[in-house]
Amino acid sequence: MLSIISTPIGNLGDITLRAIETLKKCDAVVCEDTRVTGGLLHQLALAKKELISFHGYSDEGKLRMILQRLERGDHIALVSDAGTPGISDPGFALVSRTAEAGIQIEVLPGPTAFLAALSASGLPINHFLYLGFLPLKKGRKSLIATFKDTPHTIVFYESVHRIERTLMELAEALQTQPERNVVIARELTKMHEETVRTTVAELPAVAKSVMKKGEFVVVVGPL
Ligand code: SAM
Secondary structure, three states: OEEEEOEOOOOHHHOOHHHHHHHHHOOEEEEOOHHHHHHHHHHOOOOOOEEEEOOOOOOHHHHHHHHHHHHOOOOEEEOOOOEOOOOOOOOHHHHHHHHHOOOOEEEEOOOOHHHHHHHHHOOOOOOEEEEEEOOOOOOHHHHHHHHHHOOOEEEEEEOOOOHHHHHHHHHHHOOOOOOOEEEEEEOOOOOOOEEEEEEHHHHHHHHHHOOOOOOEEEEEOOO
């Protein structure tokens, strides 16, 4: 069986009881970075658990090896560095191939940064568009340009290196909608958690002043 396990996005207290139980009883844990997941398992007193590093499609040999173990009856847990596997993280290739092979899959839901940001945003979230990370080059400008006609709340991930540039690009693309709400969620569940609630008109000033450290989720309100 393959167990897909969400892990904390910052605060260890967000690990679920089921996640701990499953990590305890599985035969091995497939993860992105053995140091990151090794640290988590160490904190859960499970440091001896076998770890298999796996980064996605690039690793066909590794993928086959994991599938063979699943086929012979091993219980494998899939985690990513943080949050939900497959959400802007590896996981898709293993889950789809496991499903194709007719092997049982169970899911253990838990933290996901964009859902935490949406629920803290105070914006309407019955309908939303999740975009993961915006493309770095090709298609970036045209995608951001579509935001002005997107009626739903939009949510995407941004790294510390690009947050200022992205907020400036957003301000430019949405300049005809100065009242549109924007929420920037930083370091959710961590010590320096911060949720900045602003509007398109204020974005250039916010872009300059927002703390350039940590991890970010950007939420653009609906039309
Ligand atoms: N799988 C993860 C999930 O379920 O949210 C996302 C992994 S993605 C590689 C990492 C990005 O998620 C970061 O660059 C940031 O945009 C966002 N992120 C992760 N943890 C966060 C946090 N604690 N606060 C704000 N954003 C976070």
